[in-house]
Amino acid sequence: MVKLPLALHQALKIAALRAYPHEACGLLGGRAGLLVSWYPLSNVAPQPRRIYSIAPPDLFRTMKHMRRRGETEMGIFHSHPTSAAIPSPTDIAFAFYPEAIYFILGFSPTTHLRAYSIVHQHVQPIEICVVE
Numbered sequence: 001m002v003k004l005p006l007a008l009h010q011a012l013k014i015a016a017l018r019a020y021p022h023e024a025c026g027l028l029g030g031r032a033g034l035l036v037s038w039y040p041l042s043n044v045a046p047q048p049r050r051i052y053s054i055a056p057p058d059l060f061r062t063m064k065h066m067r068r069r070g071e072t073e074m075g076i077f078h079s080h081p082t083s084a085a086i087p088s089p090t091d092i093a094f095a096f097y098p099e100a101i102y103f104i105l106g107f108s109p110t111t112h113l114r115a116y117s118i119v120h121q122h123v124q125p126i127e128i129c130v131v132e
């Protein structure tokens with residue numbers, strides 16, 4: 001189970017809507033089992049409607065920033081503008097952070113946010129608990 005403050009839940013929805021019809025992406029930083037920060041990042045994929053890609057300098061700069069702020073847990077967020085919140089084969093193949101929680105906001109059939117752990121291509125759903 002992962003605790004997600006309502007404000008961050010809203011921020012993810014807004015980011016996904018703003019990026020539509022492209023996939024939105026970014027990182028979430030957390031402390032003591034609670035995600036506390038949202039870092040929206042550019043999707044630099046050549047086909048941003050179907051996949052997301054974070055430029056390595058953006059990724060490393062953000063991770064450094066998170067460490068400086070004492071944030072340990074990490075969430076990796078992206079949206080699926082035309083499909084469900086289920087990791088695609090590409091998402092699974094490029095899930096390089098076994099400690100991270102992968103968040104996907106899907107727009108089909110309705111707007112919904114799901115979380116997963118992806119370790120060595122093994123996908124495990126994680127329950128999201130939205131907190132005030």
Ligand SMILES: [Zn+2]
Pocket residue numbers: 051052078079080086087088091104
């Ligand atoms: Zn995806």
